[in-house]
Amino acid sequence: MDEEKVLVFDPLYCTGCMYCVTACSTYNNGATSLSKSRIHIVRHEGHAITKMTDEDDLIFDMICCQQCDQPYCLYLCPALAVERNGDTGALIVNHDKCVGCRMCMVGCPFGAILYDPNRKQIVKCELCGGEPQCVKFCASGALQFLPKNLAHLPKRDRLARKMIQLRARASEEKPL
Amino acid sequence: MTIEPMNVEKPKRFIVLGNGIAGISAAQAIRRLDKEANITIISEEVHPAYSPCVLPDYISGKISRERVFVRTFPDYSKENIELITSVKAIALDPDRKRIILKAGSAAYDKLIVATGSKPIIPPIHGTNRKGVFTFKSIEDGDSICRWEGHTAVVIGSGPIGVEASLALRRRGYQVFLIELLDRILPQIFDEYPASLIKDALKNSGIDVGTKEKVVEILGGGKVEGVLSDRRKIKCDTVILATGMKPEKGFVEGILEQGKLGGIKVNDRMGTSLQDVYACGDCAEAQSLIDGQPILSLLWHNARQQGVVAGSNAAGILRTYPGSLNVTGVEVSGLKAISIGSIGAGLESDLEIIEVKRNEGYRRLILSKEVLVGVQSINWDENLGLFLAAILRKEKVKTYQDLTSSRKFLLKPLRQFPFGRKLNRVASRG
Numbered sequence: 283m284d285e286e287k288v289l290v291f292d293p294l295y296c297t298g299c300m301y302c303v304t305a306c307s308t309y310n311n312g313a314t315s316l317s318k319s320r321i322h323i324v325r326h327e328g329h330a331i332t333k334m335t336d337e338d339d340l341i342f343d344m345i346c347c348q349q350c351d352q353p354y355c356l357y358l359c360p361a362l363a364v365e366r367n368g369d370t371g372a373l374i375v376n377h378d379k380c381v382g383c384r385m386c387m388v389g390c391p392f393g394a395i396l397y398d399p400n401r402k403q404i405v406k407c408e409l410c411g412g413e414p415q416c417v418k419f420c421a422s423g424a425l426q427f428l429p430k431n432l433a434h435l436p437k438r439d440r441l442a443r444k445m446i447q448l449r450a451r452a453s454e455e456k457p458l
Numbered sequence: 459m460t461i462e463p464m465n466v467e468k469p470k471r472f473i474v475l476g477n478g479i480a481g482i483s484a485a486q487a488i489r490r491l492d493k494e495a496n497i498t499i500i501s502e503e504v505h506p507a508y509s510p511c512v513l514p515d516y517i518s519g520k521i522s523r524e525r526v527f528v529r530t531f532p533d534y535s536k537e538n539i540e541l542i543t544s545v546k547a548i549a550l551d552p553d554r555k556r557i558i559l560k561a562g563s564a565a566y567d568k569l570i571v572a573t574g575s576k577p578i579i580p581p582i583h584g585t586n587r588k589g590v591f592t593f594k595s596i597e598d599g600d601s602i603c604r605w606e607g608h609t610a611v612v613i614g615s616g617p618i619g620v621e622a623s624l625a626l627r628r629r630g631y632q633v634f635l636i637e638l639l640d641r642i643l644p645q646i647f648d649e650y651p652a653s654l655i656k657d658a659l660k661n662s663g664i665d666v667g668t669k670e671k672v673v674e675i676l677g678g679g680k681v682e683g684v685l686s687d688r689r690k691i692k693c694d695t696v697i698l699a700t701g702m703k704p705e706k707g708f709v710e711g712i713l714e715q716g717k718l719g720g721i722k723v724n725d726r727m728g729t730s731l732q733d734v735y736a737c738g739d740c741a742e743a744q745s746l747i748d749g750q751p752i753l754s755l756l757w758h759n760a761r762q763q764g765v766v767a768g769s770n771a772a773g774i775l776r777t778y779p780g781s782l783n784v785t786g787v788e789v790s791g792l793k794a795i796s797i798g799s800i801g802a803g804l805e806s807d808l809e810i811i812e813v814k815r816n817e818g819y820r821r822l823i824l825s826k827e828v829l830v831g832v833q834s835i836n837w838d839e840n841l842g843l844f845l846a847a848i849l850r851k852e853k854v855k856t857y858q859d860l861t862s863s864r865k866f867l868l869k870p871l872r873q874f875p876f877g878r879k880l881n882r883v884a885s886r887g
Contacts, residue, residue: 354842354845354846357758357761357762358758358784360509360511360512360757360758361509361511361512361525361528362479362509362528362529378525379525379528381512381515381520381521381525383511383512383515383786383788384786384788384793384838385784385786387838387841388784388786388795388797388838388841388842388845389784389841389842389845390842391842391843391845391846391867392842393839393840393842402520
């Protein structure tokens with residue numbers, strides 16, 4: 283079996299263009315609506331956690347379903363509507379079963395589950411059946427869909443670059 | 459040269475009593491761990507498994523009857539689980555490992571008792587009249603849907619009582635909700651949030667009476683009214699929602715009982731008899747908050763217990779972290795959620811943090827600086843954070859402590875039984 287893939291987001295590359303959000307809502311709702319997108323880009327200003335340089339004080343972060351290994355949504359659902367897809371590993375809402383009680387929203391620690399008031403049902407990121415549109419349309423390469431065993435690579439890359447910067451700065455301040 | 463076959467172990471026989479969520483979760487867990495096992499679910503009911511939690515939605519007409527069912531008959535055979543319906547087990551022979559059915563008997567290697575709960579019929583006169591309903595099984599739902607009434611009295615204001623009132627209101631009934639204690643939802647909400655819910659119920663047209671005791675259900679063959687210590691209500695329908703008790707059936711007297719009347723289980727869902735496990739509403743497990751015995755009677759706890767019981771029966775050790783209350787009620791636009799314990803239930807060293815925001819209200823209950831409960835009205839966001847904090851027994855000083863730092867989310871929860879890799883995690887111990 284192929285290794286399951288996961289969404290990987292690198293805030294360093296995100297420009298906040300919202301292409302992913304647009305693609306998500308268009309693909310999944312048939313209409314472009316920022317509020318109906320299953321992926322969200324949040325803008326941080328000033329207090330960026332992952333500050334790379336001193337000038338860099340605007341950063342974007344991505345909020346989306348993490349397809350948890352220990353999903354509260356699955357555990358709280360009274361209608362057994364949240365299921366794990368065996369192929370993609372995504373947590374899928376079965377709309378034939380969902381009654382719209384929103385207990386999964388109560389349980390989700392990320393706020394990544396949406397309620398569709400028209401259908402009176404829950405919608406969440408289901409990885410577009412294994413081919414996430416947000417990744418396809420990501421303009422800057424911040425979003426990637428990587429096998430689990432490679433998911434750490436962007437992070438390692440970023441840390442390595444930060445270390446190089448720090449070393450460079452340290453050698454400037456205190457020449458050996 | 460012929461190769462001698464290895465000593466092949468005979469597939470184990472698992473019998474699950476009860477086709478509720480605990481029973482099917484246990485059967486599924488066994489199937490995931492043991493592909494060869496013979497798994498049989500014996501049920502007294504005629505239906506495949508259904509969710510009593512969504513029964514109010516069915517009665518109010520929001521969803522169709524089929525949607526109440528969470529499984530279909532082919533689902534069982536797909537997983538190679540045998541389902542025997544409308545068969546009652548009447549006795550147990552633990553020495554010979556046989557379960558005696560109404561017709562015949564069956565041998566088991568491991569038995570899982572998941573017989574669930576049944577409604578408590580309060581000791582008042584007239585509960586056998588026509589038009590008096592309980593609110594648990596799909597048959598109850600069907601008969602309420604068939605019944606043509608106009609005025610209903612709901613006795614008891616737990617989640618079932620409140621949801622039944624709302625469902626009947628949506629069916630066009632005039633509804634009276636009567637509670638013996640001083641507030642509605644007494645087990646899951648403290649006084650102030652309960653009063654907010656009460657106001658919302660009143661706004662949606664339900665007459666709520668608290669501190670009121672029902673004395674008698676009046677009428678002849680049919681219900682004609684309800685007499686309380688305060689008034690006489692003319693009605694044609696009565697819903698008894700005074701609580702649930704474990705349905706122990708024939709195992710009563712065979713398996714040791716806890717002090718709350720459930721089947722006493724340890725943290726592996728094992729009972730006093732070897733190779734017999736109990737899970738779901740009939741089991742008396744410990745509370746996640748304080749470790750005291752508790753009858754949880756909630757869907758997600760039953761599901762969790764089913765997985766634990768099934769895994770242990772299949773030979774994989776797994777412990778149950780404890781039961782936790784997570785309940786939500788939605789009353790005409792007001793969404794009330796209660797997680798964990800309430801202030802009224804715990805006595806010592808309680809600290810209460812109350813936060814208000816526009817129309818939202820939140821009440822955090824801390825015991826010895828550890829978060830043990832949250833009640834939230836009209837304020838959905840971040841609730842999962844509190845659930846995670848309660849499960850991790852997180853120490854909290856202020857409200858902002860919890861909402862600003864989410865570091866504790868990174869701490870793994872070892873005992874959460876819904877991990878995906880059930881096999882692997884379990885065998886690691």
